[in-house]
Amino acid sequence: MTIQCKVKSIEPLACNTYRILLHPEAPVKFKAGQYLTVVMGEKDKRPFSIASSPCRHQGELELHIGAAEHNAYAIEVVDELKKALENGLEISIEAPHGDAWIREDSERPLLLIAGGTGFSYVRSILDHCIAQNKANNIYLYWGGRDECQLYAITEMNDIAAKYANVKFVPVIEQADSNWQGKVGNVLAAINEDFESLDNYDIYIAGRFEMAGSAREQFTQNKGAKTERMFADAYSFI
Template sequence: MSIKCEVKSVESLACYTYRILLRPAQPVAFKAGQYLLAVMGEKDKRPFSIANSPCRENELELHIGAAEHNPYALEVVEHMKAALASGDSIEIEAPHGEAWLREDSEKPLLLIAGGTGFSYVRSILERLLSRGTKQPIFLYWGGRDECQLYADAELQALAGQHANLTYVPVVETAPAGWSGKVGNVLEAVSTDFVSLAAYDIYICGRFEMAGAARELFTAERGAERERMFADAYSFI
């Protein structure tokens, strides 16, 4: 479905990451974990995860990592900034994606994000917490350094408020006094879990990360292939 949106705000977070809030001209019926396409041209439509859950009405939130070496994302941020300044609307197509939250499942959940792939798991987490989900939720977020984990304080606070939520930040390069894990996020998960057979697993990051997770977790930790969800799996 093609939808016009007002750009409400474009906020710089950290490490070339931007939070963008859109107000769609009509309600968008989507599921937690789905994505939209930012329409840049007739044949140029770029996917970004919706970072909020459906319970937040009349608003779509995006988190876009747009470093100078990433023109694919940076051009979208500039497009959004220009629309905000001029008052013009932008066009999206939504919803898309099959890796949405399976709300009928009672399995414990493992949410894994790399970089701005956090926007995908954030939508799922927001939905779970708003529903008062009781099953255990484990969220692992990996980045090159602490700066990439731009919502670390928010997640630490949520984990303190919800006894069933465990948040584990993982960085490749740690600053002095770092209390999270250091290294690769998939290796951190593999170290912490003897078995993943009982879990629903939701993953968002680079395609190679999603592929590696599926191979590692099914082969070595007993994860069920059909209970692992990532939009990347539609393409690899």
């Protein structure tokens, strides 16, 4: 479904990452964990996870777009959205997409895994669970190159402090002497922390190779069920 949107705001989060609010001309129905595509051309439609949750997005759609210098694919979209905001123009999106949405009827504990701006995907799921008062235990592991990439770390620590069923574990590859959390690869941290993932629903957003490695490692070494692992990447790999 193609929908016209106004670009309401563009705010820098950190490390070449932007929070973008879109106001669609008509309400968009979606499930937590789905994504939209920004239409750049007839055959050029670029996917981004919806960071807002479906139960309290107030008609707006939130995106987190990482546009580092080497990532022309994302920079071009941010530039297009900035142009639309400055000139009062509308942009076209197509939504919703993706089948890696949360299985709300499941009572299994959740393991949410994000790499970089893949956080927007798990953030939607987490916020939806909180809003729906779900009692499932929720473990959110967020990996990044350095602390700067984990742009919502304060918010996540506050959420984990407020809700007893939520545990947040940040993992960075490059740490300075002030860093108190885990250092290394996010998947390695999970392998270290969990004896078994047999009973978990696992939701993953990040690079395709990360999602592929997670499926291989967790099913072979931790008893995870392939049918209980969800990622948009699994539609392509």
